Amino acid sequence: MKITTIIGSSREDSNSEILADLVTKDLTHTTIDLKNLSIQPIHDLRHTDGGFQFVDDDYDTIINAFLESDLIIFSTPIYWYTMSGIMKNMIDRLSHAIRDERFPQFKEKIKSVEAIVVAVGGDEPKIKGLPLIQQFKYTFDFLNMRFSSYIIGEGNKPGDILQDQQAVAQATLLNKQLKEL
């Protein structure tokens, strides 16, 4: 099972990254750190003559991750009650990717990709993070991806997440379940 974690935090060793690391512990996986990539915002050209135009940035890294993974873990801090802006720009560009003539198999291929969301926030995330989960659900439904599970953790200062016993327990169990596959 090929696993890729996409990291949406702007911090080193962020809480959301630490929690995702518990999920993938001792499992072979690839990590993509969005803050180290250059990804342009979407320019919506669906209804323009010529359609989407080639964008010269690092987005092919994302496309290849979707093409080559069986499981993608979306790890994001909860900034202002939803995913980080860099995670959102990455998601937005999927509108282009599913229409990109360079990757005609993309839309079909990703139907077999499983998705897990790991999100950590500081302001009542287990309540106020729920709309984020609902949005990811709508997104994965649109893409026909299976949204197999999510973990919402609470943390503010670096390392806080390890004090959230429920989130740690969920991540540890998910790690065990992934190993048994």
Place this chain on the structure above:
Amino acid sequence: MKITTIIGSSREDSNSEILADLVTKDLTHTTIDLKNLSIQPIHDLRHTDGGFQFVDDDYDTIINAFLESDLIIFSTPIYWYTMSGIMKNMIDRLSHAIRDERFPQFKEKIKSVEAIVVAVGGDEPKIKGLPLIQQFKYTFDFLNMRFSSYIIGEGNKPGDILQDQQAVAQATLLNKQLKEL
């Protein structure tokens, strides 16, 4: 009453902009078009020695809009069931703005700013756009801003929004109500 509309679409004459224009019709207002500004993603340095660092981009335009407006209309297309990435990056940077020593009055001042959200999407937006509204609510609550109303419209192709009679009626009435203030 000083009104600013912040436009989050990547398209010219987007449906969300058209709908926001109905709200501000014949009212003096300023428009900020995010796609024409350079705004960096947040770098979360809240827990780092020295805190947030000066970012040399166009964000002061946003800060000044918050400082000078009585009402801000957040006009965004619904991309993947939430606000556009460029709108999200703008929101994310509020974490810095409320701590920016150059604008010590910012956090207090914006408590008197009223917020309206105008969002247009193509995939059942009046249902699937509700988590977005909930997130804006949490955001405005955090900032102690009054979230006075929102309009969700349906549209996909350019101009579609004018076929959404309910959204047009809501915008027209809101425009009338703003004129009476």
Place this chain on the structure above:
Amino acid sequence: MKITTIIGSSREDSNSEILADLVTKDLTHTTIDLKNLSIQPIHDLRHTDGGFQFVDDDYDTIINAFLESDLIIFSTPIYWYTMSGIMKNMIDRLSHAIRDERFPQFKEKIKSVEAIVVAVGGDEPKIKGLPLIQQFKYTFDFLNMRFSSYIIGEGNKPGDILQDQQAVAQATLLNKQLKEL
């Protein structure tokens, strides 16, 4: 077009009923007032030998409304952020109705019924009533009914709803649209 309004309030002339009346103004329609019916709570016997048992109460009134209507308007006050208990008990019994051998055509027939929700609450209903709308959506999706629109109004004291200009405008337009069908 055969229209039935199901009233979930415990009050006479409730705000949610007044708002629903605006939607059906000058349109032939039937009204079912749940507070005047005796409807037992569901007894979940799906997994028991023999399955659901005949319940001797007024629920056939509801079943016939679903069988005979083209459009059902669910009018409910928002009590504690969701529908009233009497409306909920009515909804719960659908689990029995779709398996009731006396009405083998029920499950298929209701796929052609359109649903509208009219809900009125007193505590920020346009935000805090959104989970209720999401639940109705899931319910109508399960039943393959088309959820064509909803109106959330604000009101507390009797008659308050008429002060909610946005809700009144939405109801008036919806009434006009229904007349044009």
Place this chain on the structure above:
Amino acid sequence: MKITTIIGSSREDSNSEILADLVTKDLTHTTIDLKNLSIQPIHDLRHTDGGFQFVDDDYDTIINAFLESDLIIFSTPIYWYTMSGIMKNMIDRLSHAIRDERFPQFKEKIKSVEAIVVAVGGDEPKIKGLPLIQQFKYTFDFLNMRFSSYIIGEGNKPGDILQDQQAVAQATLLNKQLKEL
């Protein structure tokens, strides 16, 4: 710590009851089974001369549970994406209870009651049950009760819940945490 579990299922040995039992395992607690009580729907008389009238049913059992408990566990099946009708009628009557002259201390006392929600559903409950959690949150916020945690489990047939390893792990950990208090 005085713990009361309020059971909202209509089934014996329901999945939601089994999951709640894991939370209270080996802890002294009281169980209230709503299906064995007679609780009338609310009759909203807030705006009527004389206000709420005495209702001769078993609701005092609920009032006393709130008055005497430090922690209340609301255990409900997810019927049609929200709590069961009998649970809802119980909640609705809180509108009367907080105004009941026989219990003048009620509204103040319950501010110190902690709430936990345990909900089990059969149709993607970890997504489609989220609006239910949001409603409980609004309810507990209104009452100034602390909503300390919730568990959503998946199950349909009797006993299914024990196959939901994540829910079982969460309940087991919560049980351990409650014992350490």
